[in-house]
Amino acid sequence: MTDLGWLFNRGTLTFLAGGLGVTLELAAIAIAVSFVAGIVLALGRLSRFRPLSVAATIYIEGMRALPVLLVIFFSYFALPRIIGVKLDPFAAGAIAMSAFTAALVAEIVRAGILAVPKGLVEAAQSQGLSAAQILRIVTLPIAVRQMMPALVAQFVTLLKDTSLTAVIGILELTRRGQIVFAQPPFQPIPVFALIALVYFTANFGLAQIGRRLEARTL
Amino acid sequence: MDWSVLGENAGALAQGLLITLEVSALALLLALVLGVIVATLRVAPSPVLRRIGTAYVEFLRNIPLLVQLFFLFFALPSIGIRLDAFVCGVLALGVYTSAFVAEAIRSGIAAVPTGQLEAGLSSGMGYATAMRLIVLPQAIAKTIPPLGNTTLNLIKNSSLVSTVSVLDILGTANLLGARSFQYVPMFVGAAICYLILTLPTAFAVNLLEKRYAR
Amino acid sequence: MPTPAAIEFSGVQKWFGTNHVLIDIDLTIATGEVLVVIGPSGSGKSTLIRCINGLEAVQQGTVVVGGKQLTAKGGELAAIRREVGMVFQAFHLYPHKTVLENITLAPITVKRVPREQAEREARALLERVDLPEKADAYPAQLSGGQQQRVAIARALAMQPKVLLFDEPTSALDPEMIAEVLDVMKALAHTGITMVVVTHEMGFAREVGDRVVFMDDGRIVAQAPPEQFFSAPGNPRAQLFLSKILAH
Ligand SMILES: Nc1ncnc2c1ncn2[C@@H]1O[C@H](COP(=O)(O)OP(=O)(O)O)[C@@H](O)[C@H]1O
Ligand SMILES: [Mg+2]
Numbered sequence: 085m086t087d088l089g090w091l092f093n094r095g096t097l098t099f100l101a102g103g104l105g106v107t108l109e110l111a112a113i114a115i116a117v118s119f120v121a122g123i124v125l126a127l128g129r130l131s132r133f134r135p136l137s138v139a140a141t142i143y144i145e146g147m148r149a150l151p152v153l154l155v156i157f158f159s160y161f162a163l164p165r166i167i168g169v170k171l172d173p174f175a176a177g178a179i180a181m182s183a184f185t186a187a188l189v190a191e192i193v194r195a196g197i198l199a200v201p202k203g204l205v206e207a208a209q210s211q212g213l214s215a216a217q218i219l220r221i222v223t224l225p226i227a228v229r230q231m232m233p234a235l236v237a238q239f240v241t242l243l244k245d246t247s248l249t250a251v252i253g254i255l256e257l258t259r260r261g262q263i264v265f266a267q268p269p270f271q272p273i274p275v276f277a278l279i280a281l282v283y284f285t286a287n288f289g290l291a292q293i294g295r296r297l298e299a300r301t302l
Numbered sequence: 303m304d305w306s307v308l309g310e311n312a313g314a315l316a317q318g319l320l321i322t323l324e325v326s327a328l329a330l331l332l333a334l335v336l337g338v339i340v341a342t343l344r345v346a347p348s349p350v351l352r353r354i355g356t357a358y359v360e361f362l363r364n365i366p367l368l369v370q371l372f373f374l375f376f377a378l379p380s381i382g383i384r385l386d387a388f389v390c391g392v393l394a395l396g397v398y399t400s401a402f403v404a405e406a407i408r409s410g411i412a413a414v415p416t417g418q419l420e421a422g423l424s425s426g427m428g429y430a431t432a433m434r435l436i437v438l439p440q441a442i443a444k445t446i447p448p449l450g451n452t453t454l455n456l457i458k459n460s461s462l463v464s465t466v467s468v469l470d471i472l473g474t475a476n477l478l479g480a481r482s483f484q485y486v487p488m489f490v491g492a493a494i495c496y497l498i499l500t501l502p503t504a505f506a507v508n509l510l511e512k513r514y515a516r
Numbered sequence: 517m518p519t520p521a522a523i524e525f526s527g528v529q530k531w532f533g534t535n536h537v538l539i540d541i542d543l544t545i546a547t548g549e550v551l552v553v554i555g556p557s558g559s560g561k562s563t564l565i566r567c568i569n570g571l572e573a574v575q576q577g578t579v580v581v582g583g584k585q586l587t588a589k590g591g592e593l594a595a596i597r598r599e600v601g602m603v604f605q606a607f608h609l610y611p612h613k614t615v616l617e618n619i620t621l622a623p624i625t626v627k628r629v630p631r632e633q634a635e636r637e638a639r640a641l642l643e644r645v646d647l648p649e650k651a652d653a654y655p656a657q658l659s660g661g662q663q664q665r666v667a668i669a670r671a672l673a674m675q676p677k678v679l680l681f682d683e684p685t686s687a688l689d690p691e692m693i694a695e696v697l698d699v700m701k702a703l704a705h706t707g708i709t710m711v712v713v714t715h716e717m718g719f720a721r722e723v724g725d726r727v728v729f730m731d732d733g734r735i736v737a738q739a740p741p742e743q744f745f746s747a748p749g750n751p752r753a754q755l756f757l758s759k760i761l762a763h
Contacts, residue, residue: 149500150493151461154472158493161485165303207608207667210569211622211674212597221625225612240364247366251465258369265376272377280365280373287364 091274096264103260104282110174110246110256114181115239121182122189123224129194140190147187153248156180160252177249185242192234196227236294240287247283257282307484308491311474318474319495325391325460325470326499330453332396337403344408347429355404362401367459370394375466391463395456402452410445411437446514450507457499471495521580522547522678522709523568528577530563537563539733541577547677550710552720552741555730556756561713564730565680568711569600582677598626601671605683607663609655615642615666616651619673627674634673641669645699661692665699672703679703681712715760721745729753 090096128140147155159180164170171179200223208218228235250259261279265272343355362370371394374385385393414437422432464473475492479485523545530538537560545551553561566572567579570586570593579586581596609618619638623629629637642648645665655663664684671679681700685693697719704710704723714720720727720741727744729737729752737750748754 145504146497149458149497149504151458151472151496153461153464154475154489154492154496157472157476158485158489161479162489165486201606201608203604203606203608204610206571207602207604207610208622210571210597210600210602210680211670212594212626213622214594217625221621222610226610229612244364244366247368248462250368258366258372261369262372262376270380272373272380276369276373276377280369283366283369284361284364288360 088274090269090271091264091278100257100260100264100278100282103255103257104286106174106254106256107243107246107258108286110178110181110249110254111239111243113178114185114242114246117178117182118185118189118242119235121186122193125186125190126193126197127219129190130197144187144190147184148191150184152180152184152245153251155184156248156252159183173249173252173254176252177246177254181242181246181249184245185238188238188241189235192231192238193227195234196231197223199230200226232294232298236291236297239294240290243287243290244283303486304482304484305487307478307482308487311478311488311491314474314478315471315491315495318469318471318492319498321468321473322457322460322470322495322499325388325395325463325468326457328392329395329399329460330456332392333399333403333452333456336397336400337407340400340404341407341411342433344404345411345433359401359404362398363405367394367398368462368465370398371462371466387463387466387468390466391460391468395460395463398459399452399456402455403449406445406448406452407441409448410441410443413444414440443514447507447511450503450510454500454503454507457503458496461496520547520583521545522549522582523711524578524580525567526578526580528567528574528579530567530572530574530576537733538567538574541735543728543735545709545711546725547709548707549725550704550712550723552724552727553711553713553730554715554720554727554756559730560733561730562682565602565682565711565713568678568680569597569602571602598674599676600678600680601674601676602680603664603667603671603682603684605686607655607660607667607687609663609667609670611655614652614654615647615658618655618666619670622670623673638669638673641672642666644672644702645669646695659692660688661695664688664692664696668696668699668703676708678709678711681710681714683713683715685714685716717745717761729756731756 125140125144128136129144131137131140156177160171160173160176163176163179204222204226205218208222213221246256247258249256250262253259255263257279261275265275340355340358343351344359346352346355371390374390374394375387378385418440419432419437422436423429427435460470461472463470464476467473469477471492475488479488482488521544523543525541525543528538528541529536541564553564555561563572567574567586568581574586582599584592584596586593586596609615610621613621616635616638619641620629620631620634623634623637624631639648639651642651645668647662647665647669650658650662650666655666658666668684684700685696688696693716697716700710700712700719701723712719712724724741726738727741728735729744729748729750731750731752737744737748737753739749744753745757748757
């Protein structure tokens with residue numbers, strides 16, 4: 085391994101950087117969707133309306149009991165047969181990552197909501213705020229602050245898990261790495277070292293952002 | 303959708319379930335052994351040892367398991383190390399999980415008051431003996447719930463071995479789904495197999511969590 | 517002409533499960549009255565005042581506040597809560613909001629008061645509780661006594677006709693009790709109706725119009741403070757008084 089010019093050249097690096105772009109795009113979509121869907125699922129599970137809370141609980145516990153790779157395969161191969169619409173790999177991957185992560189986020193949100201002191205809600209009630217206002221202005225903001233560390237850990241897991249979409253052919257970082265080392269001079273080790281470093285840096289960066297958010301919330 | 307494929311292939315799925323169990327059990331064993339060693343490094347009195355332990359954990363935790371598995375399967379042969387796919391699966395899964403085991407044990411040890419170690423040392427025990435006889439047994443109780451969760455994740459993560467063509471639950475479902483074009487029933491069958499493994503484990507973890515809470 | 521009642525309990529019963537916590541409560545509180553509620557721990561004082569703003573629902577009997585009856589339905593409850601302020605033992609300030617935001621939150625969101633006006637009024641209230649410089653602080657940066665004074669300002673921001681206090685000084689260090697009681701005493705002279713659960717007998721004597729003594733879910737004695745403290749007229753009240761006055 086003397087000359088690494090085959091790896092460290094403009095073309096190859098651009099190709100791999102594009103893969104990182106896809107990885108981050110997939111992760112960003114899944115973070116955004118799963119955050120909103122996770123809150124909705126958590127509220128559903130906490131709802132006093134039985135059918136809703138049962139449905140949310142089944143979804144959450146079911147997802148949590150399954151491997152994310154199964155969810156990805158299901159989304160790509162099986163879901164199109166159920167909904168009758170063909171999905172390209174990226175759409176299938178984004179759906180799978182979002183649907184799966186939403187269940188885990190829901191549990192984090194639920195724990196966060198349950199940890200909000202009851203007295204704060206009563207203080208808001210006694211001032212005449214409606215249930216929806218209390219949720220939006222008091223409960224959720226306080227819950228989200230408390231659950232920041234767990235959420236960030238979950239999103240680190242998500243960022244790693246996006247690598248699994250390589251197996252349905254999404255040209256994200258891992259898949260592109262495979263493509264690079266499958267070409268002459270067929271040297272996988274430098275490629276793996278490079279993409280491992282990239283993942284490590286991205287995750288470390290995410291954890292750092294998380295730490296900053298935590299610090300900002302007193 | 304033809305659900306009869308599920309009945310026809312129940313035997314194959316059961317075979318896959320056994321493979322998943324085998325991979326998971328062996329990887330768990332490896333993860334526990336490595337995890338205990340690394341956890342000990344992470345709380346060692348020597349800063350160098352501690353740094354090695356921390357590097358090990360951070361490195362493995364922040365790189366996708368799939369990348370680690372592919373490294374063993376695709377990259378090692380280029381330097382003449384050729385391992386069977388099953389072995390690669392067990393190694394990757396075990397080593398990756400060992401980082402989480404180490405973290406669980408470390409936080410368990412951190413939760414044992416320092417006075418306990420000091421009491422052991424001052425009664426004439428060496429560091430290793432005091433760790434083994436006094437600190438670790440107490441830490442293990444605090445470690446059981448997070449270890450349970452780690453085990454649960456390990457079982458789910460074992461599905462990655464299907465990407466290097468091991469015929470575990472997911473590998474089997476994928477293969478038979480492609481062959482019969484009956485993906486929906488095959489993946490539902492696979493999901494049921496995973497639930498058979500994970501739901502009782504999750505239930506046990508919940509019980510332990512309640513028992514060891516505080 | 518008798519002043520109209522601010523609050524009226526008639527034949528109120530309340531249970532928590534099988535625990536009968538409010539028994540045969542009949543109580544009329546006049547507009548502008550300062551009513552002090554005392555009694556042993558667990559006797560139902562908190563539950564009693566939490567029924568006034570619907571934080572607890574009664575199972576039998578009625579509670580009428582400002583002519584509006586509390587029912588399980590929302591409409592009247594919302595109207596009542598707008599006119600009844602509450603101050604809690606543990607303050608319950610919103611930790612993620614500044615002092616000013618804590619005070620303006622309800623006027624802006626519930627009463628739709630314009631922000632500038634709400635902030636102007638909030639600053640005036642902070643003057644009143646002697647904390648004008650803390651407008652931009654967060655609750656965690658304040659002492660307990662300061663937090664409780666902000667909580668009082670927050671309750672006043674809705675311009676309530678009735679203020680409820682549930683042991684407002686019980687969580688405070690002794691040196692901070694006086695600063696909160698001073699604010700409450702000043703309020704008592706403004707004509708606002710106050711229902712105060714407290715064991716501060718000095719406060720009761722100085723500004724209380726009537727003392728109500730609860731025991732095991734019942735109101736077992738009530739009288740103007742001077743009369744109550746000299747002759748409570750109930751052996752349990754006598755025993756209770758001798759215990760807390762011994763401190
Ligand atoms: N949310 C609740 N659920 C069940 N029991 C309660 C609840 N709140 C109060 N209680 C019970 O009601 C009784 C009266 O309580 P409370 O009104 O808090 O008394 P006080 O304020 O005089 O100490 C007590 O026996 C208490 O245990
Ligand atoms: Mg009370």
